[in-house]
Amino acid sequence: MSQSNIGDELRHATVEPLLPIEKKLIGWSLTIGVVLLVGLALLNHFVPVSF
Amino acid sequence: MSDAALDHIRPQRADGVIAPITEDWLAVVLGLAIFVLALAALVDTDLIGWVVTTSVWSNLGQALKATSKSYASLGGVGALIATYVALLVVLGAAAIALKSDIRRFALAFTAVFWIAYASWVIGNFAHFAAVTPADQHKFGINWSLRLTNEGGYIFALIAGLIIANVFPRFAAAIRDAVRPELYIKVAIVILGGVFAVTTAGRLGLASSLILRGVAAIVEAYLIYWAVVYFVARKWFGFNREWAAPLATGISICGVSASIAVGGAIRARPVVPVLVSSLVVIFAVVEVLILPFVAQAFLAHEPLVAGAWMGLAVKTDGAAVAAGGITESLILAKNAAVGVHYQPGWILGTAATIKVFIDIFIGIWAFVLGYIWTNHINVTRAEDKAKASEIWQRFPKFIIGFVVTFAVGLYLALGTPADIAKHVPAAIGEANTFRVIFFILTFFSIGVLSNFKALWQEGFGKLAAVYLVSLFGFVIWVGLLISWLFFSGIKPPLAS
Numbered sequence: 361m362s363q364s365n366i367g368d369e370l371r372h373a374t375v376e377p378l379l380p381i382e383k384k385l386i387g388w389s390l391t392i393g394v395v396l397l398v399g400l401a402l403l404n405h406f407v408p409v410s411f
Numbered sequence: 412m413s414d415a416a417l418d419h420i421r422p423q424r425a426d427g428v429i430a431p432i433t434e435d436w437l438a439v440v441l442g443l444a445i446f447v448l449a450l451a452a453l454v455d456t457d458l459i460g461w462v463v464t465t466s467v468w469s470n471l472g473q474a475l476k477a478t479s480k481s482y483a484s485l486g487g488v489g490a491l492i493a494t495y496v497a498l499l500v501v502l503g504a505a506a507i508a509l510k511s512d513i514r515r516f517a518l519a520f521t522a523v524f525w526i527a528y529a530s531w532v533i534g535n536f537a538h539f540a541a542v543t544p545a546d547q548h549k550f551g552i553n554w555s556l557r558l559t560n561e562g563g564y565i566f567a568l569i570a571g572l573i574i575a576n577v578f579p580r581f582a583a584a585i586r587d588a589v590r591p592e593l594y595i596k597v598a599i600v601i602l603g604g605v606f607a608v609t610t611a612g613r614l615g616l617a618s619s620l621i622l623r624g625v626a627a628i629v630e631a632y633l634i635y636w637a638v639v640y641f642v643a644r645k646w647f648g649f650n651r652e653w654a655a656p657l658a659t660g661i662s663i664c665g666v667s668a669s670i671a672v673g674g675a676i677r678a679r680p681v682v683p684v685l686v687s688s689l690v691v692i693f694a695v696v697e698v699l700i701l702p703f704v705a706q707a708f709l710a711h712e713p714l715v716a717g718a719w720m721g722l723a724v725k726t727d728g729a730a731v732a733a734g735g736i737t738e739s740l741i742l743a744k745n746a747a748v749g750v751h752y753q754p755g756w757i758l759g760t761a762a763t764i765k766v767f768i769d770i771f772i773g774i775w776a777f778v779l780g781y782i783w784t785n786h787i788n789v790t791r792a793e794d795k796a797k798a799s800e801i802w803q804r805f806p807k808f809i810i811g812f813v814v815t816f817a818v819g820l821y822l823a824l825g826t827p828a829d830i831a832k833h834v835p836a837a838i839g840e841a842n843t844f845r846v847i848f849f850i851l852t853f854f855s856i857g858v859l860s861n862f863k864a865l866w867q868e869g870f871g872k873l874a875a876v877y878l879v880s881l882f883g884f885v886i887w888v889g890l891l892i893s894w895l896f897f898s899g900i901k902p903p904l905a906s
Binding site: 367370374375379381390391392393394396401405 | 772
């Protein structure tokens with residue numbers, strides 16, 4: 361497919377609304393990510409680097 | 412998974428011939444071969460000491476020399492020619508394995524090698540590279556850009572950019588040897604051994620850094636991906652076929668991951684290929700800017716800077732290369748005020764972070780593939796994502812990195828002192844090859860970065876998502892998390 365065809369495709373693409381499964385994927389990813397990051401930050405705080 | 416879905420993994424020629432080996436495995440073979448040959452020095456057999464190395468110079472005649480004194484008789488030019496011939500033979504064999512046209516590859520590689528290495532030599536000119544007043548005095552000069560010798564990478568990158576944007580026909584002619592992914596993967600395999608030697612005396616610090624790499628995985632896969640996917644879908648109206656590879660390219664890895672996810676969600680091959688092109692172009696911009704920003708603001712937190720490069724720059728080549736430049740710039744700035752950090756830690760941190768992120772590409776591609784084929788575009792049972800795809804999409808060069816790291820660590824710590832004392836010098840010879848593969852990577856990334864493509868219809872919208880995500884979110888969250896996990900941790904001082 362040529363790049364001009366790709367350009368047409370992107371310009372005229374119909375909008376696909378977010379499906380519930382996509383919303384779940386985004387929501388769960390962010391929630392797990394933030395929780396894990398907070399946990400790791402606490403671990404990082406309480407387990408200092410050993411030199 | 413169908414054979415068609417795996418086509419991205421095995422290189423395919425225009426006439427449909429599929430290579431018997433993937434670029435990943437080839438990188439493992441090449442990297443390990445160089446590593447093993449270097450280790451022959453432990454039994455007093457110097458097999459690769461002829462590889463050329465470049466010093467900062469004011470007299471061009473003194474710029475080049477063989478890495479090992481055993482091959483000093485070759486002279487600089489002899490060592491350069493020996494290096495060129497050896498790489499031509501080895502990479503020519505690799506090109507045959509990848510089913511490339513060997514004659515075209517040989518011609519293209521000749522141009523790539525000589526232009527890239529010439530750029531590196533120019534970058535080592537004292538007026539560009541000398542760092543301290545003592546260096547300037549030594550070379551008899553009174554000014555310098557203080558780019559350090561690794562500023563030569565920038566020169567190689569700029570040479571590639573000029574070719575891509577001013578001489579596009581020449582760029583197309585040398586395309587067969589413009590393989591940044593292969594070159595950086597070979598370099599990363601060798602880097603495993605180099606990092607082992609660097610960390611051998613500081614295992615506590617090294618393991619702490621590796622554990623902190625877990626935070627990078629969480630950030631890239633769970634936070635970056637979700638936000639960028641949402642931005643692409645909701646704010647820019649991209650459909651799912653475009654949004655998933657785009658989010659993956661921007662958040663995880665522009666080439667390997669976006670192609671893996673494109674295959675996993677059964678996107679048309681053109682989608683991840685175009686996303687990869689876009690990511691490479693933005694990675695170039697990042698490499699030209701971020702190391703200097705890090706030098707200006709993070710010189711007192713060297714490992715934050717290294718982790719930041721691993722998190723914010725989104726191709727393997729550019730991320731590790733940016734780590735190399737950042738290390739060089741920050742070490743130089745600290746050296747100027749009398750603080751001499753041990754080299755290898757900033758680059759090692761950037762590479763470790765990027766390798767940690769890459770390890771999970773296969774798993775993430777499988778997760779998305781499972782969701783897509785079972786819930787979004789429900790497919791026939793035989794086309795649904797299978798767990799075996801995790802291994803098929805796993806970046807195999809990581810195995811090479813782990814092997815050289817483990818072997819290097821064993822040799823440095825587990826062997827008698829009379830052997831262990833020769834390990835740094837032996838792996839140092841392999842490291843000279845690592846530098847050359849970095850140079851080839853930088854040049855190749857430049858040649859692939861045709862900025863005109865950004866202005867072509869359709870790319871503007873893709874670029875806008877990238878611009879918003881990268882400069883509005885990815886860079887700053889990467890910096891915040893690097894700071895959170897790496898601030899206060901300093902590399903050991905050089906003895």
